[in-house]
Amino acid sequence: MKGEGMSTANFPSLVRAVVSSSVSNSWHVAKDEWAVTGVEEDPQGDGVCVCGQMGLVSLFTITNTHNGSELFPIGSTCVNQFGRKDLNSAINVLADLLKLRGLVRAGKSIPFTAEYFSRAMLEDLYEEGAFTPDQYNSGDGQKDYDFLLKMFNKRNKDDISTAQRRKISVLVNQKIRPFLDADPRLG
Ligand SMILES: [Zn+2]
Structure with missing residues (x-):
C-alpha cells in the first residue's frame, strides 16, 4: 500500500494529533474515543494525513464520540494504527460504499455481487437506515436487510428465483441507490 513504509516513522505525529483532540491524554485510552465517519477521494493524491x-x-x-472533534484527512494506514477491528471494518465499508456511489452518480447499474457488496456493507446500510419502512416490508426495514443477506449468502446464485431477482433489483434501485446518493458520509 502507498506510504505504508512511512507509518512507523509517523506514529508519534499521529499520536500527537489524536491525543490533542481527545478527552484522554493517553493514547491507549484516547484511541477508543474515535469513530470513522466519512471518506472522500482525491485521485490526484494531494491529501496530507494528520x-x-x-x-x-x-x-x-x-470523529471523537466523546467531544465531537473531527480529524481530516486521515489515511487508512493511520486508522489501522488504532488497532481496532471495528475501525478497520468501517474504512473498508466506507471505501466500498464510495465505489458504489460512483456507479450511482455515473447513472450505471449496480450489480448485486461480491465485487460490490459485502455482509459488513449490508449491515451498515441497514443500521444507517437505507431500508426504509414501506408496505412491502410491513413497515420493518429489517425484512429487506434479512432478505438481501439471505440472497447474498446463497452459494449457488442459480438458486435465486426470478421473483427474488426482481425484488433484489427493486431494493437496490429504490432503497440503496437513493440512500447512497444522499449519504453524508461520502464526500
Ligand atoms: Zn497518517
Whole structure:
C-alpha cells in the first residue's frame, strides 16, 4: 500500500494529533474515543494525513464520540494504527460504499455481487437506515436487510428465483441507490 513504509516513522505525529483532540491524554485510552465517519477521494493524491504523510488518495474523517472533534484527512494506514477491528471494518465499508456511489452518480447499474457488496456493507446500510419502512416490508426495514443477506449468502446464485431477482433489483434501485446518493458520509 502507498506510504505504508512511512507509518512507523509517523506514529508519534499521529499520536500527537489524536491525543490533542481527545478527552484522554493517553493514547491507549484516547484511541477508543474515535469513530470513522466519512471518506472522500482525491485521485490526484494531494491529501496530507494528520500524521504528515503525503500522497493520500482515500481521505477519511474520524470523529471523537466523546467531544465531537473531527480529524481530516486521515489515511487508512493511520486508522489501522488504532488497532481496532471495528475501525478497520468501517474504512473498508466506507471505501466500498464510495465505489458504489460512483456507479450511482455515473447513472450505471449496480450489480448485486461480491465485487460490490459485502455482509459488513449490508449491515451498515441497514443500521444507517437505507431500508426504509414501506408496505412491502410491513413497515420493518429489517425484512429487506434479512432478505438481501439471505440472497447474498446463497452459494449457488442459480438458486435465486426470478421473483427474488426482481425484488433484489427493486431494493437496490429504490432503497440503496437513493440512500447512497444522499449519504453524508461520502464526500
Ligand atoms: Zn497518517
